[in-house]
Structure formats: structure tokens, C-alpha cells
Amino acid sequence: MATMELNAENFExxxxxxxMVMVDFWAPWCGPCRAFAPTFEKxxxxxxxxxxAKVNTDEEQAIAQAFNIRSIPTLMIFRDNVVxxxxxxxxxxxxxxxxxxxxxxxDMEEVMRQIKQQEEADKAAEASEVNKS
Numbered sequence: 812m813a814t815m816e817l818n819a820e821n822f823e824x825x826x827x828x829x830x831m832v833m834v835d836f837w838a839p840w841c842g843p844c845r846a847f848a849p850t851f852e853k854x855x856x857x858x859x860x861x862x863x864a865k866v867n868t869d870e871e872q873a874i875a876q877a878f879n880i881r882s883i884p885t886l887m888i889f890r891d892n893v894v895x896x897x898x899x900x901x902x903x904x905x906x907x908x909x910x911x912x913x914x915x916x917x918d919m920e921e922v923m924r925q926i927k928q929q930e931e932a933d934k935a936a937e938a939s940e941v942n943k944s
Contacts, residue, residue: 814855814863818871826889829862831914836878836885838869844884847901854907861911888914893922 817825817834826832835851837844855863868875868883878887881899888896888910896914 814852814865817864817866817874819873822866822871822874825862825864827892829889830891831860832862832864832889833911833914834887834889835863835865836868836875836880836887837865837883838867840869841883843901847884850902850904850907853904854911858911861915886910890914890917891919891923893919893926895922 814835815825826834833851833854835844835847837848839845851863851865855861866874868880878885878894878897883899884901885897885899886902886907887894895917896910902910
């Protein structure tokens with residue numbers, strides 16, 4: 812599957828409609844971004860079950876800001892609309908394959924359970940703070 816460009820109009824739709832999306836935040840002037848592009852493209856051809864997408868941070872500054880992108884390239888993986896991986900820096904082919912494999916193996920039911928537990932703990936802590944006031 813070819814790599815697709817994400818922008819303000821399609822970002823949310825693509826991420827929410829796809830079980831797994833790998834997003835490469837990049838810019839045309841960035842040397843490491845250009846060097847990583849063939850590795851990312853080759854992985855997209857190998858993993859047809861994953862949506863591979865790129866966000867040009869120069870053109871889509873609001874998206875980059877929303878995800879607190881401070882350095883490029885930054886690779887982010889969404890599974891079931893949840894960010895499960897985010898790291899700056901270009902990965903070598905073997906490193907990218909390892910990240911993809913681990914992302915596919917992740918037990919999303921367990922991840923969702925942990926998110927719910929954390930949200931409940933946050934609510935309890937917030938309620939405790941309000942009661943102290």
C-alpha cells in the first residue's frame with residue numbers, strides 16, 4: 812500500500828477508520844526525514860494491513876502542534892484510535908520492522924483496560940482535591 816498524505820481534512824477520518832496507522836511527521840527541508848522516507852515507503856509495501864501516512868509539519872502545523880511534535884522525523888503509531896508509540900528520530904529498516912511487529916502484537920483490550928483504570932484514578936484524585944478545598 813502506498814504512503815498517503817494526511818492533512819487537517821482527512822487526519823481524524825483516516826486514524827479513526829483504520830485499525831493501525833503509522834504516521835511519519837516530516838518536513839521537506841529535513842535531511843533525516845528525507846533519508847528515512849525510503850525505509851518508511853518500503854515498510855508500507857510490506858505491511859498492507861497497516862495504513863502508512865505522512866504529515867508535512869510545515870503545511871500542517873496545527874496537527875503537529877496537537878501532537879506536540881518538537882523534533883522531526885517523529886514516528887507515531889495509532890491503534891484503535893489510541894497513540895501506542897511516539898518517538899523522534901529516523902529508524903533503520905530492522906528497527907522499524909521491530910516497532911511494527913511489537914505494535915501488531917500489542918493486546919489492545921489490555922491497553923484499553925489500563926486507560927480506563929488511569930482515567931478512573933485521575934477522576935478519584937481530582938475529586939479528592941476538590942474535597943480538600
